[in-house]
Amino acid sequence: MTPFGQALRNLRARKGVTQSEMARAIGVSPAYLSALEHGRRGRPSFDFLQRVAGYFNIIWDEAEDLFLLAEASHPRIVLDTAGLGPKYTAFANRLAREIRTLPSDVVDEMEKLLDKASIRR
CATH class of the missing domain: 1.10.260.40 (lambda repressor-like DNA-binding domains)
Structure with missing residues (x-):
């Protein structure tokens, strides 16, 4: 959903x-x-x-x-990592593989990290 x-x-x-x-x-x-x-x-x-x-x-x-x-509700996301370093592409691919197995609390923590990184920019 x-x-x-x-x-x-x-x-x-x-x-x-x-x-x-x-x-x-x-x-x-x-x-x-x-x-x-x-x-x-x-x-x-x-x-x-x-x-x-x-x-x-x-x-x-x-x-x-x-x-x-x-x-913010498109169920099939495409991440464009062209021009970024290899670790960004590897991370995007790993997230795509593992997102269905992540517990809700882990997703919450990842969102907090992204929010913190956005504030620093």
Whole structure:
């Protein structure tokens, strides 16, 4: 599941709407909504996001949060390490191989390290 898929599922649950009801209302198939929620589809289009925001009558801040989650929810990432040293490429490949086996607390620690490195730049 992607962050956007989880948010969409939570939004539907909070509003008491089924996938079929929502799909019919915004003009997509229930299968498409299911695939988005389960992370089997890439980022949704801007048009789709606008239809979701309109359907649920989401206010600006919540809509912006939903749009940002969609941007960060592509389930198949491509990392471009061209021009970087060999250790960067090796690390990217290792992460790709092992990401499914990492415990949640390890991912949390890696995010903290990335946040700390971003602050230093």
